[in-house]
Amino acid sequence: MNFYEQLRDMRKLKGFTIRELSDRSGVSAAYISQLENGNRGVPSPDVLMKLSEGLNAPYGELMSLAGYLEKTDSAPNDSYTKPKVNLRRFLRDNDLIFDGTELTDQDKEWIERVLTALFWKEKGRMRDIDPS
Known part of the structure; x- marks a missing residue:
């Protein structure tokens, strides 16, 4: 290919x-x-x-x-670490589109609040399961 x-x-x-x-x-x-x-x-x-x-x-x-680098026998991404993206900052700092509609600052704030609520709800559930 x-x-x-x-x-x-x-x-x-x-x-x-x-x-x-x-x-x-x-x-x-x-x-x-x-x-x-x-x-x-x-x-x-x-x-x-x-x-x-x-x-x-x-x-x-x-x-x-593209042929700029030689392929090695080692597994791909051995020496590459994916950069971590701060999702909150990504939401705030980028013009975003969802299903063809540009998100307003208010839309992005709402998404951030929903993600925050879901994230911390799940974290709480995990604490209940694994008390360590």
Whole structure:
């Protein structure tokens, strides 16, 4: 399987349309489409960085798929640690869309409150189960 097919498969596995990946990465939808169809050369490392962020995939993995890095015999991601994302900050600091609707600051605050309530409710339930 070549780079272009693997990129398409990664996008589809994440459940993104080309437009959604474009919105998430800042890479034009036309360019992504051309890449996936094999009508463009392997993208630059800068474009791969943007695509890795849009796909929430390790940059090193895309660099390997594109042929910039040699694949090793060790398991993938051995030396790569996924960055931790502060979900509260992510909600506050990004323009977000859900089901095609742009979320307002009030929407994002509501989501944050729901997540907080669910998170702490579950934490409380786990304390009841495991008192250690």
